[in-house]
Structures are given as structure tokens and as C-alpha cells.
Amino acid sequence: MSETETPPFRYTAALAGEIELRWQAYWAENGTFHAPNPVGELADPTHPRAGAPKLHVQDMFPYPSGAGLHVGHPLGYIGTDSYTRYKRMAGFNVLHPMGFDAFGLPAEQYAVQTGTHPATTTEANVERYRQQLRRLGLAYDERRSFSTTDPEYYRWTQWIFLQVFNSWFDPEQGKARPISELIASYEAGERGTEWAELTPVERRKLIDAHRLAYMSEAPVNWCPGLGTVLANEEVTPDGRSERGNFPVFQRSLKQWMMRITAYGDRLIDDLDALDWPEPVKLMQRNWIGRSRGAHVDFPIDGGHIRVFTTRPDTLFGATYMVLAPEHELVESVVPAAWPEGTKDAWTGGHATPAEAVAAYRAAAAAKTEEERTADGKVKTGVFIGAFAENPVNGVRIPVFIADYVLAGYGTGAIMAVPGQDERDWAFAEVFQLPIIRTVEAPDGFQGAYTGEGPAINSDWLDGKGVAEAKAAMIAWLEENGKGTGATTYRLRDWLFSRQRYWGEPFPIVYDETGLPVALPESMLPVELPDVDDFSPRTFDPDDADTEPETPLSRKKDWVQVELDLGDGLKTYTRETNTMPQWAGSCWYELRYLDPHNDKVLVDPENEAYWMGPRTPGDPGGVDLYVGGVEHAVLHLLYARFWHKVLYDLGHVSSFEPFKRLFNQGYIQAYAYQDDRGFYVPAEEVVEREGGYFYGDQRVTRSYGKMGKSLKNIVTPDEMCDQYGADTFRVYEMAMGPLDVSRPWETRAVVGSQRFLQRAWRLVIEEETGAVRVTDEPLDPKTRKVLHRVIAGVREDMDELRFNTAIAKLIELTNALTPLPVVSREAVVPLVLMMAPFAPHLAEELWGKLGNEGTLAYADFPVADPAQLVADAITYPVQVNGKVRGRVEVAPDTPEAEVREAALAAVAEALVGREPKKVIVVAGRLVSVVV
RNA sequence: GCCCGGGUGGUGGAAUGGCAGACACGGCCGCCUUAAAAGCGGCUGCCUGACAAGGCGUGCGGGUUCGAGACCCGCCCCGGGCACCA
CATH class of the missing domain: 3.90.740.10 (Valyl/Leucyl/Isoleucyl-tRNA synthetase, editing domain)
Structure with a gap:
């Protein structure tokens, strides 16, 4: 193998890698994908899209696991990236952010095993994810990225908890109101005479019983194996924990609850206003069970x-x-x-x-x-x-x-x-x-x-x-x-406390009465203290007769705290439970809008611009939210609930967080086992003689998810090394519709690479690197192909049908390849249309074509309607449903003439039989019945 | 059991009720090459046939229609959700 034989300017993985690194650096240095806000620190009136129609597209953010990404993970991200790159070129001010859902069990469990602080692990994992995502050329506004574990982020998670704690649900108005209004109402005697006779402590208990976040001694799901209690949504139908599959027991314990049941009606009724997959709506309706x-x-x-x-x-x-x-x-x-x-x-x-x-x-x-x-x-x-x-x-x-x-x-x-x-x-x-x-x-x-x-x-x-x-x-x-x-409702109130370390601390302390006291906003965030032992006390998974013990409770010097909460300096006891993992993802869509605001959660003007309702009845919310269907109930129900509380209290103008939801499919993979049942490396298995072989051994094939233990993981990094990020992106988008699950097949990736190589070769002479493009006009026939492709691609992009859009781009490329001259008239729109899928390659070719800077804000091609009219129409002619001939006529030929010509074309098949009926479908076909 | 999806070539998948199988992988043949890889070109649903051509084809059985992969009725299979929720 000698390098001299590969043309020096061929679009190879090595060249792709060089181009990709260069453009990723360019985008980062120039802040190419910064989206301007209406007001505040991220406002930019000089931005090319300032004041343009907005589009807020979001992915369900990942939990950054230690294993890194495999090729299945970024499918949705590449989909939204392609969509938003297209929409940006089509004139929209696009918000497409990415963050990390970084609290949670795996980091904590790893910490327990190794003694490494979860923050250290999490930070490393987030950094790795960022690099992997950057390598794929995903066009995020990096200024808006955060982790739910950042104190500056969870400060606002705690702030929302305080909002929930400090409000009650007024059944008359059907909405949350500040708790102070309830107290005032009691004090004014509007709620009977009882109040006047109560002691201060009894009054507090009465009020606490109305709060949207409240403590209750109630039957809860106690999981000794995990050492924590779980929400109903986290328990499987057979009574086990969703995480870890440990037995779960009913125990009566005092825990924090959120009054989600008060919103049962609105959570059901407002589904009607949402553009969501019907099965997801149905699952939510069933879960609420009205x-x-x-x-x-x-x-x-x-x-x-x-x-x-x-x-x-x-x-x-x-x-x-x-x-x-x-x-x-x-x-x-x-x-x-x-x-x-x-x-x-x-x-x-x-x-x-x-x-x-x-x-x-x-x-x-x-x-x-x-x-x-x-x-x-x-x-x-x-x-x-x-x-x-x-x-x-x-x-x-x-x-x-x-x-x-x-x-x-x-x-x-x-x-x-x-x-x-x-x-x-x-x-x-x-x-x-x-x-x-x-x-x-x-x-x-x-x-x-x-x-x-x-x-x-x-x-x-x-x-x-x-x-x-x-x-x-x-x-x-x-x-x-x-x-x-x-x-009545099947939905129960949401059990909100967990006996874990790696979560948001509650902004709550207890005074001498044992009743909870909210910390003032000025004391936020309540930072998670360092501890020696991150583990909750866990037990024999089957021992129901055990008691939870939180990691934070062992940190005595943190638990006991001297504070002045208005009554002078007093000793308080901190809440030692932490919030469940869902807390951080319950509102992150809002923080992207105004990520650095330290005065409010989100400036109302920025919220109204990116998420506010546009027409009467419009719920507002994220324009497109893409993620897996496994969050149909848990995350999506909790997030809707919090959003509605914030709406009731006047903090947001949208009454739903996610207007349109799209469930992407999964990329799965084959795994192979030898006759002892051991998994063998999938990449080394070959297919022959109608079977699968690992070396000389015959192995059996199974189909499912990718996993280390199944030895069938393929990573985006390998794909970038072997083919380049653009090829990988094109392949993922071309292999099928975004919402369908499908098997990964590495050997098929080469098809996408060939496509990019052909497109590259249209512009660049492989031997010399010279630009081949000329100013010759396109021939009329190919011009029609071009405009038909432009029209089709736009339609497909709007409908998220990336696989058919790419097929059309391949057709256009294949139509241009055999032409003697390469016309700028065709190549410029081709490059622009490829940009959403293969952004690095497109940027590079755009530069070679003589343009300065980035094409991210160049106009996406528009088809000329005059070019969409065919020169001639070929009518297939059916006789009794079978095609027996064809006629070619001018597009405006009157029906009678088409009929004449058609009958003449199939005269032989008719062999003298008299047509009973002749149907001419304009522009389509002719059907003759005998 | 109930409720949702979905069954199209060897594979991933295309197809406003109008020429089924776009595009791609794989396979076969050819060009280039000392050779291989890469690249380029051709063929590739199944059956009969040397060709021409013909027949059959979208899970199965019926129906509507000039015309059904798509619509209607009844089944079968696969995937997912729910499952004593009164």
C-alpha cells in the first residue's frame, strides 16, 4: 500500500479530519452559533439573526456516564443539529443548546467504590462528552451550556423548590398561589374562626399541610438495596426498583412530597394543546388515570x-x-x-x-x-x-x-x-x-x-x-x-426526597419545633458539603425492616447550623435528604434561555421571546424537543408540573414546557455468542455459508442494545477516525427515518463516504487540488433536476425526513458527476444543501468556491417554480390495471388528446376490443378498461 | 386480557389511492492496475426464458375502486405500554 497512489486531494478520512478540526476551531473562535437574546448579557443587535423569527430546538440532555458515547447516543443530536442548521440558513434565529444532567446514582456508586469525589468523576465525564460532541461538529451555543451539578445552576433548582414550598393550590382558581395569600386569608377570618384559636405551632402545621411541597408520614417505596425511597414512577410493575432491580417495600416513612395530584386535571387537559406523539399522551393520561x-x-x-x-x-x-x-x-x-x-x-x-x-x-x-x-x-x-x-x-x-x-x-x-x-x-x-x-x-x-x-x-x-x-x-x-x-386519580403525589449524597440539598432547615423553615433566597445556593463517605446506608435488598439513613446526616457540623432567619441567631438543623435526579431536568429548558442571569431564573423578555405563546391557545414552550420515549411519563410529567407552577406564580408566560415532542428511534446492534454462551467481539465476526463465524467457530447472533458486556459497542470516535465526522453524520441521517429504530452496520458507512467523495470531486481536482467549477450555465435538463431536488429537500427538511433529503442530494450529485463541465450554478446550491448534514465539508467547499467566512447564515437555496414544470409528461397507459404502453405529450395537452394518443399506444393490447371506460388522471396515467 | 406502533428485495429503507422497490449496503460482471485496495461503469425482487417476452409479487383471507403497500372488515406475527385503578 503506497500513499502515492491515492490522489493527494481525495476526500479521505485524514483530509476530513484535518478539515473538521479546522472548522470546529473556526466556529468556536468566531462564536458562529451564538444565538442573540432580546435583552441582557447575550443580546446582540448586530447579529445577522437579531429580531428574526425564533426557533427553539432542544435535545433531552444526557447523563454523562463514564463509558462515553456510542454511535446510538448522538442520533437525535445529529438530527436536531441538521434541522437547526437548515432552519438557521432559512432565516430563523435558532436556539440549540446542550447541557448535562449530571447528578445521579452512577457517579455516586463509583465514588463509593473508589473514594473519588462524584464531582471529580462527573467533571471528567462531562469534559469527555463535550469533546466527543464537539468532534461531531454539533452547532451548540456553548455559552449556554451547563451541568445540573453547577452550584450556579442548582441554586435555581433550589429557588424553584422554595417557590413550590411557598405556594398552595387554590381549588377555586385551579392554580397555585403564594402561601402568604392563604395565611392572609386565614388571618382575615375568611376561612372560619379556627385560626384565632390555634397556637402558632398549630398554625404553622395547618399552613404546611397546604403547601405544594410538604412533608408527610405516608406509605412510601422503600428500597433497602439502594438505601433510599423511590417515587411511584421509579418502581416497576413487579415491585422492583427501575435502577438496580432491587425489591421495593411499602413502608410508612416521613418524606418530602410534591402535590402533583392538584395538577391532575390540567396535566391531562393540556395534553390536547400539545403536538406530541399520541402514544406518549396516552401513557400520561393512563398514568394520571382520571x-x-x-x-x-x-x-x-x-x-x-x-x-x-x-x-x-x-x-x-x-x-x-x-x-x-x-x-x-x-x-x-x-x-x-x-x-x-x-x-x-x-x-x-x-x-x-x-x-x-x-x-x-x-x-x-x-x-x-x-x-x-x-x-x-x-x-x-x-x-x-x-x-x-x-x-x-x-x-x-x-x-x-x-x-x-x-x-x-x-x-x-x-x-x-x-x-x-x-x-x-x-x-x-x-x-x-x-x-x-x-x-x-x-x-x-x-x-x-x-x-x-x-x-x-x-x-x-x-x-x-x-x-x-x-x-x-x-x-x-x-x-x-x-x-x-x-x-379520582391514579396519580399519587410525587415523593421528592432521596437518601443519597449526589443530589441537590434542600434549602430547608428545622427549628426547635421540628417544623421546616425555608431559607431565604439570599442564602442560596445551599452547597453540597464535602463528606468522607458518599454512601447511604444500604441493606440486604430483601430486608424490609430497615430504616433509611442519609449520607449528609453524618456530617454533623454541617447539619447543625447557626443562622439568623429573622428571629436573631438561632440553631437550626438542616434537611439531610437530597432531591431526586429528576429535579435538575425539570426546568433546564428555561435556563438555556438566560444561563448566566443571577437576578432571576430567566428574564421574562427572553422567556417570552424563546418560549412564549404566539397565538391564542398556544401553550408556548420549546418548538421541538427530541428524545427517547423512555421518558414518556417520568421526566416529561415532572417537568410539565414544575412549569405549570412557575406559570401560575407568574415566572413564565408559557403554560407548557415542550410544545412539540419527537421520539427518536434507537440504534441497536447485533451481538454474537459462541456455543459456551460467551460474547465474542462483534467486529471480528464474519458472515459466510449462511451463518456467522468468529474465526472457525460458528456463533449465534442476537439483536439488542449496545453494551460493553455484549462486546458490540461502536463509538463515534472510531467512526470519526475511520471516515470523518461528516461521513458519520450523513450515514446516521441517511440510514432511515429519525423515529425508527434500526441496526447499526459499520460496513454500510462507506456508502456515505462515497457520496461525500463524489461531491468533493465535483469541486476539487483530486490530483492537483484545483477547483474544477466553471461559470458555464447548467444544461436545461439538469437545471430541472436541480430545482426539483431543491424543492424536495426543503420539504423533507421541514418534515424531519432527513433520509429522503439525503437521497435527493445523492441523486443530484450523481446527475452532475457524468457531466463534462461542473457548473457553479448547480454546485453552489448543492454545497449549501449539504451543509446541514456535512457542515465541515460544506464550509470547506464554500471557501474553495471563493466565499469568505462561514456559510452558517447563507441563504438556503430556493427552487424556481418555473423550473418545476416538466417539459413533457410520459403517461403510462394501463389496460385493466396493467401497464401496456406509454405516451409522451406536452404538459398542457388537453385530456381528449391524451386519451387519443393513449388508445393509439395500446391498440395492439386492445386487439380490437372496445374500451368500456378510459380514465385520464392529469399528469399521472391513463387507465383503459375493456 | 386491554391500548398503541409496525410487518415491502439478501440488508437499511423509498413510494399525495396512480409505473412498487427511490437512495444506500451487500452480491455479480467489467474498466483501471503487474497485482490488490481505492475509484469508475453496468446488472441485481422472485419464477420461466438464450433473447424477446411473460407470469407472480408489499404477513394471510375477503372487500371497496378503472386502479390498493396505502382505504374498509376478519385473522396471524413482531415490538412497546398498561394490567385487579372500582
């Missing part, structure tokens, strides 16, 4: 049982009741002996109701979530010996406990209507309970009927449809004081 129905009170000795039902219309069919095993009313209503009318099947074989209840409760408590749901539809339960009264007809109905009723949903009690509910039907069969249909089922229908139909066996509801009967029953319940219309 059900409308009624609360109904069933009298029972010494009180009543309140149930929630979505089917108040079926009340006449309620033949028994079920309480969750843990329901607090159970003790007080269990009688000493089984009452008359107790069936044998109801007692579980126990001598007394108290024994039966105790036994069932013990059995239910011993089951894990996994076991309970694995039992599926087999219903268990036990009669508690008490009867309640159906409030609509006074019928005496037995009361059971059963684990198919969940303590945490609704009121933890149900009225059972086996006729119209499958679960109740199954239970009624096991326990020989009566079934009364109250909705007429279709003839021959078996089992519980949940469909539409007229009410039957329901006295004054008979004949009414389901919706009408529901409304009538709710009205009746309310008139007679037996119940009310009600809405």
Missing part, C-alpha cells in the same frame, strides 16, 4: 363506608361490599361471632370474624406485589361478619375484605356489582353471592356486562342509558345526602 364517578356512603352499624364508583348507575345491582384488607374501618365493625346468614364459603374456615380477618390480613401482607398480581383473576377474600345497607333500596349486603381492592386507590372500598364488573363477577362466583343485572345485556350474553344498554331492575332508573342513569343517580345521591359526584 376517573369520574361518585362517592357513595353505605350505612353500617355506627357509621358508614364510603366507596368510589365510576358506575353509580348500577347501584341497584350492588349485592356486597369489599374493603381493602388494610382498611381502617375493619376493626370497628368486626363482630364477636358470625352473624346469622353467614355462608360456609365466606368464613375461610375460621371460628370467628376476628380470626378470619387476622388470618387474611396476615396472608395478604406476606404476599409481594408480584405474587398478588400473579394470582391474576383468582379471587380471595373473607367475610368480616358485618352487613351494610344499600343506600338506594335499604337492602342488607355483606361486607368482605379482599386484596383485589387496593388501599391506595379511591377510598379503599368498593360496592361490588357483579352484573356489570368482571372482577366482582369472579368474586361473586367464588363466594356464592347474588348477581343482579342492572343493564340489559344482549341476548345470550354470559358474564359481567360492561357495555351500553338500558337500565333494568333499577326502579326509577329503568330504561335510561348508562350516561343518563349515571347523571340521574348522582343528582339523587346529592339531593338525599347519600353521596356526591367525584373524580
Whole structure:
């Protein structure tokens, strides 16, 4: 192999590398991608896009892991980079920032293992990510980059926490208001006389109970293996931690909560205003789980049982009741002996109701979530010996406990209507309970009927449809004081505290009463102190009977603090929990807008410009937000919640953070295992004889994610070394639509390199480096191709269809390649259109074509409509659906003439048969029916 | 079980109800080369056929239409989400 044989000016990986480094340096030195703000430090009235229409495009920022990037990670980043480079050239003032979600478990766990401070690890990882991203030529405004771990950033995370802490949700107005207004309202006596009689401490407790961030002793998800509690969203359906897959137990613990449930309605309703993938909206709706129905009170000795039902219309069919095993009313209503009318099947074989209840409760408590749901539809339960009264007809109905009723949903009690509910039907069969249909089922229908139909066996509801009967029953319940219309949610309040080290400290201290006191803004940020031991106390993953202990609590000299919070110098105790990883990503889209502002979170003018609503009903928000679908519920729900609080309190003008969401697909890879099951390096496996071989060994192939242990990682750095960043970018964008997952195939990358080499060769003579381009006009036929490509590329770019845009650019390049002369008329627009995908190469060629500086703000080509009209149209002519001939006619040929010509063209195929029908589709084809 | 996506060549993928398979990978053939690589050119859905040509083709079965990969009905398979939420 001798270098003399490769033409010296060929676009090789080495040349690409040289060009890329040079342009990356140019962009950085010249601040090419700085986006001007309307006001403040980043304002720049002289900027070419100052005052232009804005476009705010954002990627879900990464957690900078120690492993660095693989080729799958930057797919979305390259997509948004290509899109924003295009939009910038098309005249928009583009904001495309990137930051790092740097708090979190891996850095902490690494710290525990090695003793390295998480800040050190995190900083190194962030630096590595920055270099990898820079190498890909991503056009970020680097002035706006930050890590969530920067004290100057988390100062504002803490500030938002204080906003949430210092507000309450006013159900009348349906929005958050400052807590001071609630206090004023109590003081003014607008909320009863209670206030005047309370002690100061009682008043504080009353107010604290209204805050949007509050402490509560409540059942939480305790994960001994991680040594921390987790939010519901972080627990998998089989009762394990999403991170680490450890068992999770229900424990009652005092923890910080955020009142996200107050926003349930708005979080559902405002989805309608968003341009999001329908599946993501659906997942959020399901997670919030709003059900409308009624609360109904069933009298029972010494009180009543309140149930929630979505089917108040079926009340006449309620033949028994079920309480969750843990329901607090159970003790007080269990009688000493089984009452008359107790069936044998109801007692579980126990001598007394108290024994039966105790036994069932013990059995239910011993089951894990996994076991309970694995039992599926087999219903268990036990009669508690008490009867309640159906409030609509006074019928005496037995009361059971059963684990198919969940303590945490609704009121933890149900009225059972086996006729119209499958679960109740199954239970009624096991326990020989009566079934009364109250909705007429279709003839021959078996089992519980949940469909539409007229009410039957329901006295004054008979004949009414389901919706009408529901409304009538709710009205009746309310008139007679037996119940009310009600809405419940599956969504629980957000458990916000974690017993970890590597997170934002709470800006909260406790005084001598043990009640929380907010630190004033002037004391922010509360910096994370250095500690010797970063680890929370972790336990045997299966030992539920353990207590969390936070790393910060061991730092005694930090926990005890002397402060003057208005009452003179006093000793306070700091909150030692930290915030969950989601906190930093809940609002970062706002900080990009005004990253260095130390007066406010974001200047209102800058927020209104980049994210404010443009038309009535417009939610505002980021114009395009690209990321993986795995954040459909967690991050996106929390971020929407915080944004709405900030909106209510007047800090932002947009009521949603992300107007348009796009879920990019994943790049996956094949992995290969030998017959012992060991993974072998994927890059060394070859395909032959219809199988896969590693050396002489036959190996089996599997498909999935890239991972170190699967030995199938390909990194962007390798791709840059072997092909150059531009080739890598073009390949990732050309391999398929952005939202589709697909397998990585290194050997296919060469196709993109060939494309760039051909384009390069159009401009540059490979042997001499001379510019080949001439001022010769383009021939008319190729000119039409050019303009058709321009029109198509613009359309594709606007729709994020980068793969087809690149295909059109290849077609144009291939059309120009065989031409005897290279015309500037075609090459200039080609280079400009390639710039979003292959920016370094395009910049270089742009310079060779005699231009100064960067093309980042050059006008993206516009097609000449006159060139989009075809010279002639070739009509395929179908006979009975098969193409049997073609005719070429001028574009404006009248239909009758086209028909004539077409019939003549297929005369042979018609062999004298008379056409029954001739359809001429203008500009498309002719269809003849015989 | 319920709810979403999705099934097109050897592969990744194109196709406002209008010539299925753009573009690319791979494969085959050729040019260049002492040779190889790179590059360039041609062919490449399947079947029959020397060619010309013909037949069959978008998971399966029906339907609507002059015309269906696309629309409707009923299935099958793959991926994802939810799963006793009253």
C-alpha cells in the first residue's frame, strides 16, 4: 500500500479530519452559533439573526456516564443539529443548546467504590462528552451550556423548590398561589374562626399541610438495596426498583412530597394543546388515570363506608361490599361471632370474624406485589361478619375484605356489582353471592356486562342509558345526602426526597419545633458539603425492616447550623435528604434561555421571546424537543408540573414546557455468542455459508442494545477516525427515518463516504487540488433536476425526513458527476444543501468556491417554480390495471388528446376490443378498461 | 386480557389511492492496475426464458375502486405500554 497512489486531494478520512478540526476551531473562535437574546448579557443587535423569527430546538440532555458515547447516543443530536442548521440558513434565529444532567446514582456508586469525589468523576465525564460532541461538529451555543451539578445552576433548582414550598393550590382558581395569600386569608377570618384559636405551632402545621411541597408520614417505596425511597414512577410493575432491580417495600416513612395530584386535571387537559406523539399522551393520561364517578356512603352499624364508583348507575345491582384488607374501618365493625346468614364459603374456615380477618390480613401482607398480581383473576377474600345497607333500596349486603381492592386507590372500598364488573363477577362466583343485572345485556350474553344498554331492575332508573342513569343517580345521591359526584386519580403525589449524597440539598432547615423553615433566597445556593463517605446506608435488598439513613446526616457540623432567619441567631438543623435526579431536568429548558442571569431564573423578555405563546391557545414552550420515549411519563410529567407552577406564580408566560415532542428511534446492534454462551467481539465476526463465524467457530447472533458486556459497542470516535465526522453524520441521517429504530452496520458507512467523495470531486481536482467549477450555465435538463431536488429537500427538511433529503442530494450529485463541465450554478446550491448534514465539508467547499467566512447564515437555496414544470409528461397507459404502453405529450395537452394518443399506444393490447371506460388522471396515467 | 406502533428485495429503507422497490449496503460482471485496495461503469425482487417476452409479487383471507403497500372488515406475527385503578 503506497500513499502515492491515492490522489493527494481525495476526500479521505485524514483530509476530513484535518478539515473538521479546522472548522470546529473556526466556529468556536468566531462564536458562529451564538444565538442573540432580546435583552441582557447575550443580546446582540448586530447579529445577522437579531429580531428574526425564533426557533427553539432542544435535545433531552444526557447523563454523562463514564463509558462515553456510542454511535446510538448522538442520533437525535445529529438530527436536531441538521434541522437547526437548515432552519438557521432559512432565516430563523435558532436556539440549540446542550447541557448535562449530571447528578445521579452512577457517579455516586463509583465514588463509593473508589473514594473519588462524584464531582471529580462527573467533571471528567462531562469534559469527555463535550469533546466527543464537539468532534461531531454539533452547532451548540456553548455559552449556554451547563451541568445540573453547577452550584450556579442548582441554586435555581433550589429557588424553584422554595417557590413550590411557598405556594398552595387554590381549588377555586385551579392554580397555585403564594402561601402568604392563604395565611392572609386565614388571618382575615375568611376561612372560619379556627385560626384565632390555634397556637402558632398549630398554625404553622395547618399552613404546611397546604403547601405544594410538604412533608408527610405516608406509605412510601422503600428500597433497602439502594438505601433510599423511590417515587411511584421509579418502581416497576413487579415491585422492583427501575435502577438496580432491587425489591421495593411499602413502608410508612416521613418524606418530602410534591402535590402533583392538584395538577391532575390540567396535566391531562393540556395534553390536547400539545403536538406530541399520541402514544406518549396516552401513557400520561393512563398514568394520571382520571376517573369520574361518585362517592357513595353505605350505612353500617355506627357509621358508614364510603366507596368510589365510576358506575353509580348500577347501584341497584350492588349485592356486597369489599374493603381493602388494610382498611381502617375493619376493626370497628368486626363482630364477636358470625352473624346469622353467614355462608360456609365466606368464613375461610375460621371460628370467628376476628380470626378470619387476622388470618387474611396476615396472608395478604406476606404476599409481594408480584405474587398478588400473579394470582391474576383468582379471587380471595373473607367475610368480616358485618352487613351494610344499600343506600338506594335499604337492602342488607355483606361486607368482605379482599386484596383485589387496593388501599391506595379511591377510598379503599368498593360496592361490588357483579352484573356489570368482571372482577366482582369472579368474586361473586367464588363466594356464592347474588348477581343482579342492572343493564340489559344482549341476548345470550354470559358474564359481567360492561357495555351500553338500558337500565333494568333499577326502579326509577329503568330504561335510561348508562350516561343518563349515571347523571340521574348522582343528582339523587346529592339531593338525599347519600353521596356526591367525584373524580379520582391514579396519580399519587410525587415523593421528592432521596437518601443519597449526589443530589441537590434542600434549602430547608428545622427549628426547635421540628417544623421546616425555608431559607431565604439570599442564602442560596445551599452547597453540597464535602463528606468522607458518599454512601447511604444500604441493606440486604430483601430486608424490609430497615430504616433509611442519609449520607449528609453524618456530617454533623454541617447539619447543625447557626443562622439568623429573622428571629436573631438561632440553631437550626438542616434537611439531610437530597432531591431526586429528576429535579435538575425539570426546568433546564428555561435556563438555556438566560444561563448566566443571577437576578432571576430567566428574564421574562427572553422567556417570552424563546418560549412564549404566539397565538391564542398556544401553550408556548420549546418548538421541538427530541428524545427517547423512555421518558414518556417520568421526566416529561415532572417537568410539565414544575412549569405549570412557575406559570401560575407568574415566572413564565408559557403554560407548557415542550410544545412539540419527537421520539427518536434507537440504534441497536447485533451481538454474537459462541456455543459456551460467551460474547465474542462483534467486529471480528464474519458472515459466510449462511451463518456467522468468529474465526472457525460458528456463533449465534442476537439483536439488542449496545453494551460493553455484549462486546458490540461502536463509538463515534472510531467512526470519526475511520471516515470523518461528516461521513458519520450523513450515514446516521441517511440510514432511515429519525423515529425508527434500526441496526447499526459499520460496513454500510462507506456508502456515505462515497457520496461525500463524489461531491468533493465535483469541486476539487483530486490530483492537483484545483477547483474544477466553471461559470458555464447548467444544461436545461439538469437545471430541472436541480430545482426539483431543491424543492424536495426543503420539504423533507421541514418534515424531519432527513433520509429522503439525503437521497435527493445523492441523486443530484450523481446527475452532475457524468457531466463534462461542473457548473457553479448547480454546485453552489448543492454545497449549501449539504451543509446541514456535512457542515465541515460544506464550509470547506464554500471557501474553495471563493466565499469568505462561514456559510452558517447563507441563504438556503430556493427552487424556481418555473423550473418545476416538466417539459413533457410520459403517461403510462394501463389496460385493466396493467401497464401496456406509454405516451409522451406536452404538459398542457388537453385530456381528449391524451386519451387519443393513449388508445393509439395500446391498440395492439386492445386487439380490437372496445374500451368500456378510459380514465385520464392529469399528469399521472391513463387507465383503459375493456 | 386491554391500548398503541409496525410487518415491502439478501440488508437499511423509498413510494399525495396512480409505473412498487427511490437512495444506500451487500452480491455479480467489467474498466483501471503487474497485482490488490481505492475509484469508475453496468446488472441485481422472485419464477420461466438464450433473447424477446411473460407470469407472480408489499404477513394471510375477503372487500371497496378503472386502479390498493396505502382505504374498509376478519385473522396471524413482531415490538412497546398498561394490567385487579372500582
